[in-house]
Amino acid sequence: MMKLDETQLRLLREVADLHKVPEGAYNIRSNSKSAGRNSTANIEIVSKEDVSGLEIRIKPGTKHESVHIPVVMTESGLKEVVYNDFHIGEDADVVIVAGCGIDNCGNQDSQHDGIHRFFVGKNAHIRYVEKHYGSGDGKGKRILNPVTEVYQEEGSSVEMEMVQIKGVDDTERTTIAELAAGARLVVRERLMTHGDQRAVSTYEVRLNGEGASADVVSRSVARDSSYQKFDAKLLGNAPCSGHTECDSIIMDQGRILAVPGLEANHVDAALVHEAAIGKIAGDQIIKLMTLGLTEQEAEEQIINGFLK
Amino acid sequence: MLELKNITFQVNEDNQKKEIIRDISLQIPNGKLVVVTGPNGGGKSTMARLIAGIEQPASGEIWFDGQNITDWSVTDRARAGIAFAFQQPVRFKGLQVFDLLRLAAGKNLSMVGACDYLSKVGLCARDYIDREINASLSGGELKRIEIATVLARGAKLTIFDEPEAGIDLWSFQNLIEVFREMREQVQDRSILIISHQERILNIADELIVLKDGRLSSQGTRDEILPDLIGTSSAVPDCKKVTSGKGADAE
Numbered sequence: 402m403m404k405l406d407e408t409q410l411r412l413l414r415e416v417a418d419l420h421k422v423p424e425g426a427y428n429i430r431s432n433s434k435s436a437g438r439n440s441t442a443n444i445e446i447v448s449k450e451d452v453s454g455l456e457i458r459i460k461p462g463t464k465h466e467s468v469h470i471p472v473v474m475t476e477s478g479l480k481e482v483v484y485n486d487f488h489i490g491e492d493a494d495v496v497i498v499a500g501c502g503i504d505n506c507g508n509q510d511s512q513h514d515g516i517h518r519f520f521v522g523k524n525a526h527i528r529y530v531e532k533h534y535g536s537g538d539g540k541g542k543r544i545l546n547p548v549t550e551v552y553q554e555e556g557s558s559v560e561m562e563m564v565q566i567k568g569v570d571d572t573e574r575t576t577i578a579e580l581a582a583g584a585r586l587v588v589r590e591r592l593m594t595h596g597d598q599r600a601v602s603t604y605e606v607r608l609n610g611e612g613a614s615a616d617v618v619s620r621s622v623a624r625d626s627s628y629q630k631f632d633a634k635l636l637g638n639a640p641c642s643g644h645t646e647c648d649s650i651i652m653d654q655g656r657i658l659a660v661p662g663l664e665a666n667h668v669d670a671a672l673v674h675e676a677a678i679g680k681i682a683g684d685q686i687i688k689l690m691t692l693g694l695t696e697q698e699a700e701e702q703i704i705n706g707f708l709k
Numbered sequence: 710m711l712e713l714k715n716i717t718f719q720v721n722e723d724n725q726k727k728e729i730i731r732d733i734s735l736q737i738p739n740g741k742l743v744v745v746t747g748p749n750g751g752g753k754s755t756m757a758r759l760i761a762g763i764e765q766p767a768s769g770e771i772w773f774d775g776q777n778i779t780d781w782s783v784t785d786r787a788r789a790g791i792a793f794a795f796q797q798p799v800r801f802k803g804l805q806v807f808d809l810l811r812l813a814a815g816k817n818l819s820m821v822g823a824c825d826y827l828s829k830v831g832l833c834a835r836d837y838i839d840r841e842i843n844a845s846l847s848g849g850e851l852k853r854i855e856i857a858t859v860l861a862r863g864a865k866l867t868i869f870d871e872p873e874a875g876i877d878l879w880s881f882q883n884l885i886e887v888f889r890e891m892r893e894q895v896q897d898r899s900i901l902i903i904s905h906q907e908r909i910l911n912i913a914d915e916l917i918v919l920k921d922g923r924l925s926s927q928g929t930r931d932e933i934l935p936d937l938i939g940t941s942s943a944v945p946d947c948k949k950v951t952s953g954k955g956a957d958a959e
Contacts, residue, residue, distance in 0.1 A: 690783040706803035
């Protein structure tokens with residue numbers, strides 16, 4: 402594996418919780434180059450031939466294995482688009498850890514656009530964890546625009562955990578999912594923006610098969626003068642159930658826009674959208690102050706708990 | 710020891726100042742369980758919130774352990790040893806019961822230690838320790854968790870604002886046992902309970918009666934209770950009306 406410097410190792414810890422080379426299949430991408438790759442008997446990772454990116458093939462029936470594909474960028478001004486396709490075989494049960502960390506100490510913008518497509522076979526189950534993180538004191542922006550497409554066959558199950566807590570100046574996150582009969586999608590998004598950061602999160606989930614279900618929940622905090630938009634659309638095209646929820650804390654001069662979108666195209670489609678935006682309740686802060694915390698400590702505890 | 714000196718508290722109502730607490734002076738000595746009672750709207754909860762620093766008096770002073778804490782923040786009073794159990798417990802999305810107990814204890818609280826506090830308030834620790842303190846908990850469960858957090862504080866002065874509110878009969882019996890146990894161990898600490906419940910009044914060392922924002926009486930349980938229970942002292946006007954109606958009926 403290519404030697405990584407301290408900053409790159411720190412970014413790896415932040416986005417993939419990696420303290421050493423991971424077990425199982427992995428591909429570590431650093432400054433647009435592969436810094437290390439490993440395939441296993443059941444999980445094959447190969448480079449795409451036409452564009453930058455990976456083909457990741459997981460054999461049917463693969464159980465209790467993981468794939469790590471973190472990306473780190475430390476060169477200011479680097480901009481890349483990466484296409485990763487995941488083919489998950491029938492009855493597989495795996496964990497996929499992605500994520501991107503950008504450290505930008507220069508004056509040029511650094512940008513990573515990761516386009517991930519998941520083709521999930523019948524009755525397969527995946528847990529997908531994606532963390533985005535930015536650091537560095539340069540004037541250049543840290544920009545991440547992930548696109549996630551999920552195509553689920555009958556009876557498959559996908560759990561997605563999307564986290565962006567710190568340091569990303571601008572992000573447009575787009576997630577599209579198509580679910581066949583009996584397929585299940587659960588998304589938990591956690592997002593915090595500071596300063597002048599901007600984050601737009603768009604979901605379109607098409608529930609195409611009988612018994613398909615989706616539960617998309619976003620918890621976010623907008624601080625300083627940052628801006629967030631949560632635009633979640635569910636389409637019930639069959640007897641199905643869907644739920645989206647946007648739960649946000651707004652602070653300082655932050656702005657948040659929640660856009661509900663429910664489209665029922667079948668009489669037995671049950672779709673629900675919930676949205677709540679508000680500042681931290683005063684009685685929550687006072688309660689924690691009666692436990693000996695300062696007002697600032699109380700706020701941090703409430704936010705940390707909310708985004709946990 | 711806690712001492713209130715000529716405390717007055719006002720609120721603005723229709724652009725007019727209304728006194729909720731009127732020139733109250735009293736002492737809560739160490740080693741005592743003191744219950745504050747009296748009619749609704751008499752200023753009991755307001756007085757408790759003034760002691761905790763959640764409200765600020767218009768005039769007067771609050772002294773605690775020989776220090777004038779009138780201008781101290783809620784945080785500083787908590788750190789000095791004043792704990793407060795809210796009448797209406799607060800919900801927190803994301804924070805778990807163990808998180809709150811750990812914050813309350815202010816130290817590295819073990820899972821076993823946290824479970825002990827929950828058991829004291831009649832909650833099966835295994836079922837609650839990792840629950841979020843959100844709308845999935847009933848009012849009674851929240852109330853018991855609130856009391857557990859205050860127990861975890863181990864404070865010099867512990868204030869309970871109507872601890873019986875929202876608690877079922879079985880849990881109430883449990884709560885009485887908690888107060889009895891606290892009273893036995895009170896020594897150089899003190900407990901202040903705002904309550905209407907006769908059974909809580911019965912375990913008090915001292916009783917304070919507030920009416921219309923004023924201190925109506927203060928003394929030992931034996932001095933105050935006989936005049937309070939079964940008499941018209943708590944709700945005099947209501948008593949007169951009831952008597953009158955009864956007389957008419959006869």
